[in-house]
Amino acid sequence: MTPNINLSAARQWLSEQTSGQTITASVVLGSGLGSLFDSDTTSRDKHDPLNDCDLLFEAPYSQIPGMPISTAPEHAGVFKLIKIGEKHIGVFQGRFHLYEGYSAREASSTAYLSRLLGAQSIVLTNAAGALNADFSPGDVMLVEDHLNFTGHSPLRGENDEAIGLRFPDMSRAYTPALQQLATHTAAQKSISLQTGIYAGVLGPELETSAERRFLRSSGADAVGMSLVIETIAAAHCGLDVLALSAITNSATGGPDQQVDTIEEVLENAAVAGSKMSALLPTIISQLY
Secondary structure, eight states: OOSSOOOOHEEEEEEEHTOOOSSSSSEETTOOOOOTSOOOOOOSSOGGGGGEEEEEEEEEEGGGGTTOOOTTTTOOEEEEEETTTEEEEEEEEEEOOOTTTHHHHHHHHHHHHHHTTOEEEEEEEEEEEETTTTTTTTTTTEEEEEEOOOSSTTTTTTTTTTTTOSSOOTOOOOOOHHHHHHHHHHHHTTOOOOEEEEEOOSSSSSOOOHHHHHHHHHTOSSSSSHHHHHHHHHHTTTTTEEEEEEEEEEEOOTTOOOOOOHHHHHHHHHHHHHHHHHHHHHHHHHHO
């Protein structure tokens, strides 16, 4: 694990490297979405907002003082500063998970660093298993709320009132206006968008069939090992949140439950990722 995680030092270094440029919003790219802001534009529609996208700066997390290191598969661990139209966006290609050994505060680094860089909103993406039998691998789920089964919170311990309240409200952790923006964009592009509740678990082992049935009975539609910690931190520091889950496998826990493999998860994440790739540039270009 990376010692001496210091997001103030990370912010200062990034500010020095980018001439003090602040950002409007940030995007965290989970499994299957790491290449969204790569330079190849050959397959894009001529109206794609990414055609008006400029890469201003990039650095691996390992080069940024005080920054954690992402060790999860398909998480490149690269920060990018891009410009879409007149908006400056911070892109985190890879996140930090509790199962990697990080504390909840360390795992929420993307949210807190986004706020330090000036962001007003954050877009979170991730891979998740479908507890809801009506969902299929390759679907995209708009997260409307979550259930935190990790047993962790980034707010545990002493609170810094300069960052946020001791007891932040979580009743609208996922910003309704951004959900409406995502729904409207999906309709415009004729992309089917599932909507549901996300259950966050610790991992890295996948859930037992009994756990999956329990999570579904608790009201969750999808399950994964990220997202909730960052969302709590985002609510704490005043960021608006939009979250999209790539449905990578059926996780109903029923008698026909199939064995899951990381290869299938990543393959289905890429299918859902292609849909998110069609949605995110338009959504990001309209963030405030």
